[in-house]
Amino acid sequence: MTRASTGKVTTIGFDADDTLWHNEQFFRITQDRFADLLADYAERPHLEDRLLAAERRNLGQYGFGIKGFVLSMIETAIEVTDDRVPARVIRELIEAGQDMLSHPIDLLPHAEETVTALAADYRVLLITKGDLLDQERKLAQSGLGELFDGVEIVSDKTPKVYADIFARHGEGAGAALMVGNSLRSDVIPVIEAGGWGVYVPHGLTWELEKADPPTLNPRYRELADLGELPGAIQAL
Template identity: 55%
Template sequence: MSQLTTIGFDADDTLWQNEQYFREAEERFIEWLADFADRETLLARLLDTGRRNVVSHGFGMKTFTFSMMETAIAVSGGKVPAETLGRILDAGKQMLNHPVELLPGARDTLEQLAGRYRLVLITKGDLFHQENKVAQSGLQGLFEAVEIVSEKNKATYERAFSRHGDGPAHSMMIGNSLKSDVIPALEVGSWGIYVPHELTWAFEHAEAPAHEPRFREIGNLAELEALIEQIEG
């Protein structure tokens, strides 16, 4: 087995809360648009719109806000009140300005591993917003590098682990998204560690690659150090 020297961490819903703010805004959106469509229709239309918009506008809360406004106009046939659009815009701003809330075990885990391994933060989304969240988290000093990318795929991990480490074979990626954090890391020869979050956007769902020898799943970040010791043992 190749010696592990570099560990990559996802940020949103791995180190700090993120998806819960989308869900809270979604619930308000459903309430505001109740006169035009039922809950199931609104959720389905919003998801479809969001999937289209991330292709051209990228991931993040700004794109989600655009998607809510676009969906509201579409389901109402252009009759959505300006007041409702204003509420949607305000909800988007509240999401963007929400303080960073670290997940349990995030800081302790990073502090345990820093110095023993090269830690790299690999996150996708709006550059300005992600930079702000990294700064607010107070975790930046524990990472040797921070990569904010528009998409996470095989090329992302090949590049990041070659630039900041000894290559994918000597690296591990930790995250709550099988689709973005785990599977593409496995595909380039890294370890892929899945840490489920109770809320994960449907866009990020994928089947667990249980057949992959370098795939592991843990219940929370507090279990990571023991897992690494087991792998290296």
């Protein structure tokens, strides 16, 4: 495979969920179902606040992904019902999680053509968080797997994690670019590691992934969609 031998960037990392394919919308659908199931015990805004608090509290134990989300819903259901949550509600929450884990992949616009185009001239990586088996399933179903030179499924995205990944797979973070829909996970830490961070907003963003954009940093870019990425890289 021909590689870009000149220019500032030789390695490009892609986030997966809500960058290459839809993901957050299924969490929102399940969260609505959760609120309906517990409507007799708490108002929706209160439930959402309690669930978000549980998710934040449990990240260190469960990590990111569907399984941790389901466990946080069950924990919240127990709390808001004072240990009186019906077994059928627990069963339906587990079934909702199982539905999420088996949902077909739906690629976002420009995902396939953009990865294909860049893979011809750059080293391309998939760098994602979440459940190992779930992310492997989604990658296999996406049809994009053969395009990536490396796949990294990590427990969290930090400057050190990015530095280590780009040292293993390329010439280091200084010659790397990461693109994704999360400022907190895909953009800010890679810039702190010395790389380029490209933000492609998605209509739905989990509250715990939100952050202020580093607009004054010269290595930050924001694009309307993935279709703009090849041109943006050429212009660096």
